[in-house]
Amino acid sequence: MSFELSKEQEELRKWAHDFAVKEIRPVAAEYDEKEEFPIEVLRKAAKVGLTSYAAPEEYGGAGLTSVMAACLIGEELFWGCAGIATSLSAVGLAGLPIYYMGTEEQKRKWISYLCDPEHPRLGAMALTEPGAGSDVQAIQTRAVRDGDEWVINGRKCFITNGGIADVYVVFAKSDPTGGYHGVSAFVVPGDTPGLSGGKKERKMGIRASHTGDVILEDVRVPHENLLGEENLAFFGAMKMLEYSRPAVAAAAVGVARAAYEYALDYAKQRVQFSRPIIKNQSISHMLADMKTKIDAARLLTWRAAQLADRGESCAVEGSMAKAFAGEMVMDVTTNAVQILGGYGYMRDHPVEKWMRDAKILSIYEGTTQIQKKVIAGGL
Template identity: 65%
Template structure:
C-alpha cells in the first residue's frame, strides 16, 4: 500500500532540523546574506548535531540513517531556514557521499571519517564545473596525468560551492582526454596540498550566505590512492551523484517555497485594505491556493523519486521531474509572495525578496530545468 506518512524516526529528524533552522539559521540568515559571508560556526553546529553526516555508517562517525527520503525531509526543513547555508551543508555531504559510494575500505576509513568526525569538523566540496564545462561533462579540461606512483592535476574549476574554504576537494579530471566524457576520473585532493589555491569569490544574486569560488590546481601531486573508484569512471560517478542529489535539491526548493508561502499567508490575513484583510480578495486568496497546491505537488514528486531510489529502482526520470518542477515552483511561489506583500515585499526589511533571489539558482545548479527536460525526453524516447 502507498503511504504518505513519515516514520517515527523521520518525524524526529524533521523536528530536529526544523528546530535547528528556526533557532540557529534564521536568526543570522539575513545578516549573512547582506554581508555575503558563510558562518562556519553554524556549519559546525549542524555537523555536531548530526544534520550533515546522518546518512553515513556509524563506524565512520555518521548517523547510520541510509535513506534518501529522510535526506529530502531534512533538506526541506534546512532550506526553510536558509537556502545559502543549506547548499553548503548539502555539498559537503555530497562529497562524503561520493567517498561512501565509490571509495574502498581504506579510503572510507581515512576520508569519510575525515569529513564525518564531530570532534574536528571539516568541510568537503565537489569540483566539477569549469568555465567551459558544466552539463557538457566531456568538455572538462582539468587534466590528471600519471606522475610516478601518483598523479599530477592541473586546471581551474569555477562556481564551486565551498570552494576556497573546504578541507577536502573531490575533483573530476580528464585522465584519457581523447575519450571525452568516458575519459574522466575522480580524485581526492586535500585543500592543503601544494598547488591548490582559491580563486575569485563570486558575488551572487542569491544564496549569498553560501561561499562560491574558483578553485585552482597547478601541478598538484597526489598519491596513487587519491583516485576514487575506477579510472575513467568519473562520468558514472557524476551521474550517480546527480541521481541522488536532484531529489534533495527538489526538497530544498519545497522548503524555500514553503517559507515564502507561510509568510505571505500570514501577511495576507493581517494586512487590511478597504476595511478588510487582503486575504478576503479572491485575487489574493486564489494565488495563495495555487501556491499551496504546487508546493504539495512538488513535495509528492520529490518523495516519490526518493522512495524509488531507496527501493533500488531506477529514478532518473522521477528525479529530474521532481527537481525541475519543484525548482520552478519555488521561483513562482517566491515571486508571488513578493507580489502579495506589494511594496513591502520588494524591501530588504522583509524576507520574501531574499527567498525570491535564493530560489532562482535552484533551477540552475545540479542541472538546469532545461537539462532536466532533456534527460526526461531522452528517457521517454527510449521507452
C-alpha cells in the first residue's frame, strides 16, 4: 500500500495547479462579483486540453479516463475557484452519460463534438426538476415515441449550463407507470426547436457558473438519440454518479485547502497581544483540525477513485468520501473566516467567497443526506 502519487500523477496535478495559479486565481473575484460565465478562461482551458482530458483519444480527448486523474485535476481547479472550475468541468457534463450509456456511434459523434479545442462547446445534464431532485422517479418531463422520433415536454431546473449549452442529455419519463424502470435519456442538441432557456439562477456561491431552467416544448429528436436501453436510464445515471462523486469530494478538498492555506498564512502574520495569533492554542488547534479533516477527506476520495479505476464498485466508498468532504469543506471555510475575524467577513479577503462556494458541495451530485442513505444501504 502506498499513499505516494506516481510521477505522471504529480505532473497532472502540477499541470492543473499551474493553470489555476495563472488563469483562474487572478480573475476569480471578478467573475464572482459579476456573476458572469468565464468564457475567456474556458477558451484557454480548452486549448491546453483541460476541458477534454477525460475523453478517450479516439474521440478527441487525452485518454485520461481514470477517476483518479479527475480527482487530482479537480482538486487543483477548485482550489483556484469553485465557480470557474464548475464551468470548466461542465463542458463534459453531457459527455459523461454519453460515455457510460451511449453506443460507439453516439460516443464518436457527440463526445468528439464536445472535445474540439478550437471551438469549446458546453454540455448539460438535464435531470433535476422543480418536484424531483434526489427522487429521480418523480420527474414529470415526458418522452413519447412518435414513429422514428421522440417528442419531449417538460421543465428542468438548477441545470448547469441550462439554456446556454450546445448539447443536452435530457432524462424523461418514457413509461409513466414504470417508476425507476420508466426513465429514458436522450441526446438533444441545444438548437433543437422547442428547447429554450428559462430563468437564470442568482446563487449564493459558484457564481461564475451558469445555472438555469431548461424548457422543452414539443422537442423532437430522432430515435437514434436515445441513450442506452429504453426505460433504463435511471440505472445508467446511478452508475455515472457513483463514479463522479469522488470527483466532487476532490473539489471540496480543493476549496477547503485554499481556505486553510490562506488562514494559516494570516495566522502567522496577524499580531495581537504582541505575538502572532497562531501562538494562541485556540487558533493553532483550529488549524490542526482543518489540516486533519482535509487530509482525511482526500484519503477517502483517493480510495474511492482507486476502487473505481480497478473496475470495482465504489458506491459506498464514493458516498462516504462525498458526504465527509462536503461537510468538511463547510467546517474548514467557516473556521477560516473565524480565524480572520472581521477581516474574514469582508470581500477584501477571499475566505468569505470560499465559504459561500463551499455549501453547494454538500448539495449537488446528491446531498449529504442522500449519501448517508447510500452508505446505510451498504451496511
